[in-house]
Amino acid sequence: MAAKVVKSQHLRDIEPLFREVPDGIPDPAVELRACLLGELALIGSGAGRRSLEAYAEKLRGLGHPLARLPGARLDIEHRFAVRVRGLGSVKSAKQLRSRFPEAPSTDGGAVAGCGAGDARDDGRANAAARPFTAGGWAREPEARFFTLPSPLGPDDFGISFIKELPLRCLAGEGSRRGSTLACVTTPDDVLDELFSASYVGGVNGHGQGGAYARLYAWESFCALMGLPTDVPLLEAVRHAADYRWLRFMAFTDWFHHDTSDLAFAVLDPTRTRVAVLAATDTDVHRDALG
Template identity: 35%
Template sequence: MRNTIEQLVDGLAGRELIGDVLDLADEHLRRGDADFVAELGTAVHARFRARDKGSEHHSLFALLLWRLATTHRRDAIAHALRLGFADLSPTERPDRRAAAVLAAHQSPRDLAQVFVPGEAAYGNAPDELRACLVHELVLRGATPPSEAAAWAADSPFWQAHPLARLPWSLSPLEGTPRLPRYWLGGGGSGIAYGLPEGHELPNGPAPVPAVRANDLDFALTTAVDRWSGRYNGRVEAQVHVTDAPVDPDALHPMLASLPLDCLDGLTGARNLAVVATTPAEAWRQLFAAASSGGGHQNEWWYGAHGRLAAWRSLAALAGAPGDATPAEVERRVAACSWYGFRAWTDWFNCDLWDLGLAALSPDRTRLAVLAATDYNGG
């Protein structure tokens, strides 16, 4: 096999088209021969690792690596990690992407050995990949293997990791999260924003209590923090405390009366839509925003950290303290009233990524608002 691979790689010099090589790799994978693809990837990387030797060959290596990671075989997983699938990536967070792709394409049983420290065949998988893999599996409704639990129990890395706060099963509030689908070399979220599901509130005049205090909880923006770092992204979050309870039917005029940049310049009531929604819808939008919304794919946070960020923003909207347990957060979230809004103002980009959420406390005197916008135009 080695002679065949060396001859094949020798013939790549100066070539621009590599489709036949990928076809050959696919044929070997169909026959269960992941070793051939791994050896070919190793040889391509060794021969053409310098970037001035042709981008096609770097693309070939990446596509071979991706094929290994998405082939349903335990040895293919080992080969992919050994060749650097958790390190080589266009994304800024390769460990996170590797965990998402592996969880999407591989079974928990085949991924078990990734959690065995020092397992040479698995390329000594990074602890960050392991931490993310736990929750990427949970998000897909899978139970992480017992090897993951054993690793977590003995790992100082995991015990100090923020992901360790999250439960190892989905709550009813999380439901069945919508996740990206990954194909060869890429992925797509397929998640739309705008108004969440719910009934639209009246936009007529109604008594609005005076706001006696404004506050800011920086955790509010956790799910959309990276949106504000982009050229087209904007984020706004405020907490308003009123001197009397807010009538739910007055939410529309209440929002319109607040000093929010995102609603500045409203030209009429019809340019603001407000719906009463559910905590589950709020979590769905926050998870989408954190995991794969806004900007380009190479800036995604992916599922595990997206789940954590969604919970942090949801907790802050509901007024839960930062050290609250997941169970406490759920109780707070369930007691609040939840709303989504959409506005046609110059602040919003009115493109694929517009987010507007508000939470009213059980006593109806605290209204937390989160708005974000971005688009992929530069």
């Protein structure tokens, strides 16, 4: 509803809704206004309006989840809800290689992958997967975390490392025609995909409004880096530059290459902690079709 209001009404008509600040969160009217602020931030409107800023400040004091989002789009969010011809879902190895530099395989990466230890964290996993679960993607995402006994070699974070991790998304690797592939990507690419997963929604799911899609994207992004849930977002952006980010794909029962498949791996600055997030929007009932 908030998205529709922002698209159809002038700011001068929306602004009177914020004349009275909220006195509590459990109120549909307060929730609508919080979402309106989120939608206005994404289109770069409302900055400098005293009534809107006062309302946002009150929401922060009340602890509303949307209140942690900045009142204007950050530079790293430049692709949110922006459609670019020719930049749809990556469905093939050829598309992946054409858009991102490939991370070469190394023997050291394979050895390190074999020695990775599972670091289960259900809360962190749920936060990382939230854009996909909120958007109604067909299968439950796989969010996994691993620790290494010693720092990964500078050139060893590639597909040979990922293939040795006990990932469900790679089960049966080599049973289908095609080879696994990993490419180097950037924080803004990952954040944009997380936003789109929730904002657009799954084929049989439902998209979220921009305000909550933005929130879920940031929660997932921070979870992948292992940052505190309340970290300021500009601080998260600064940290993201020190991490290494990969996209990867394979030819398994998980990766169908027909709707939407996504898989990321993230290496922390110490090179001893790795997060993996994989999601597919292919209906699980079609798995038997191959």
